Amino acid sequence: MTEPVAVPGTAVRLPVAVDVVALTVAGGDLMVLLATRALEPYRGRPCLPGGFVLDGETLPRAALRELAEETGVDAAGHLEQLATFGPLDRDPRGPVLSVAYLALSPFTGIPRGGGDATAAQWVPYADVPPLAFDHGTILAAGVERARAKLEYSGLATAFCPPEFTIADLRAVYEAVWGVRLDPRNFARKVTGTPGFLVPVATRTGRPGHPATLYRGIADPAAVVLNPPVMRP
Amino acid sequence: MTEPVAVPGTAVRLPVAVDVVALTVAGGDLMVLLATRALEPYRGRPCLPGGFVLDGETLPRAALRELAEETGVDAAGHLEQLATFGPLDRDPRGPVLSVAYLALSPFTGIPRGGGDATAAQWVPYADVPPLAFDHGTILAAGVERARAKLEYSGLATAFCPPEFTIADLRAVYEAVWGVRLDPRNFARKVTGTPGFLVPVATRTGRPGHPATLYRGIADPAAVVLNPPVMRP
DNA sequence: TCTGATGATGTCACTTTGACACAATCAACG
DNA sequence: CGTTGATTGTGTCAAAGTGACATCATCAGA
DSSP states (O other), X not given: OOOSOOOOTTXXXXXXXXXXXXXXXXXXXXXXXXXXXXXXXXXXXXXXXXXXXXXXXXXXXXHHHHHHHHHOOOOOSEEEEEEEEOXXXXXXXXXXXXXXXXXXXXXXXXXXOOTTOSOEEEEEGXXXXXXXXXXXXXXXXXXXXXXXXXXXXXXXXXXXXXXXXHHHHHHHHHHXXXXXXXXXXXXXXXXXXXXXXXXXXXXXXXSSSOEEEEEOOSOGGXXXXXXXXXXX | OOOSOOOOTTSOEEEEEEEEEEEEEETTEEEEEEEEOOSSSSTTOEEOSEEEOOTTOOHHHXXXXXXXXXXXXXXXXXXXXXXXXXXXXXXXXXOOEEEEEEEEOOOOSOOOOOTTOSOEEEEEGGGOOOOSTTHHHHHHHHHHHHHHXXXXXXXXXXXXXXXXXXXXXXXXXXXXXXXOOOHHHHHHHHHTSTTTOEEEEEEOSSSSSOEEEEEOOSOXXXXXXXXXXXXO
């Protein structure tokens, strides 16, 4: 017998989509990567990058593939699963399960629109228009996750280039949280957290006191800030 | 035209399962609700309660249904989505997506085994044997989520009966975290957090100083402990 | 009535935070 | 070449929170 056991026939088989909340920080603003629907439904409406999982594909692979295909963005920074939405009442085509992912990366310039999306670009979170499907809900969940994780983990370095200053890191916190932080207390906190920042050089060549350049560690999400950095 | 748009044919359609990490506290121990596989694969092996989502069913409804069918447990306490696993390399029957849920409830005695599970019972977390599928990984994620959430939310009351004492609440923290907490500092912390506990009565009828009975609030996960309770 | 058990309240040193001032250093400008 | 403005590192201080501990209050049962 070649197939001794099988999934019961009563089990529903659903198309599975991945949608990516890709965030970055630029110009003091928290930015969201948005695409535009090239096909029905919601044709022409802005949406999160994403698409259907293919046969034999894992979820994170599908998320990275859709991100690259639709926006040309290589999520080198950080990718984590966010939550799963659906399958009911979220797609006019019928029941669709959507596994949302959260991608954090340093700002690398304007993405190229490609694939089946007519355009893809970074948009300030405050200026995000109504999105297709339930992507507004997914985006809100992603931003809240990012905000919360900055408190108790070292994830903020995922937004930073390989080498960055304390001021750069503070700008990430200020953009994601939408608040102003005291530079001196912030520096005291992050430099006093063991295993968070590794000093690698001193930056000069611009006005002002020379700044220490730091490097994050390989897995910034593993850094535990205890006690956490607290938002005002 | 009755079907103007449809899910593309390249999209894979997957059977979707829900698996539930149901936790409670009894006798000073963190307890996990385990079922036993009645069918192949993994027949006879312990596993988490769960099963396949049916047509027209939402994910949380499926989780509650499987919990009731397999164990007779009514997850009145708290139910939240945990994470999604798969679809590859987790089920010998082929690709299966599993959406895991976390259920927290007060201890209500021995569950009745029913449905297609030959037995269901609360097992101390420390004594959990190897589980079927990837349920060991799922269980570990659920316990870690519960441990983390006790730090910064009021979720611990989900483990408690409608009325409870500070000592009861502290027993929850000690069981979930596996540590001993100072009773006086703990009481100072939780009673000093606004919106966490509502005193409702004074309990007498047993030796010792009369204890104040408290009631949790409707949505304990919404209570924010800032600064959080920290594990030693 | 005494005793042990249980829980509420209080004390104290130490740490961390929030809000400041100040010194150090460099590029750019005159 | 000195001055200026900008930027960053270090320091101070009061207030709040925490960990560790002692004491008191109250009740059931011996």
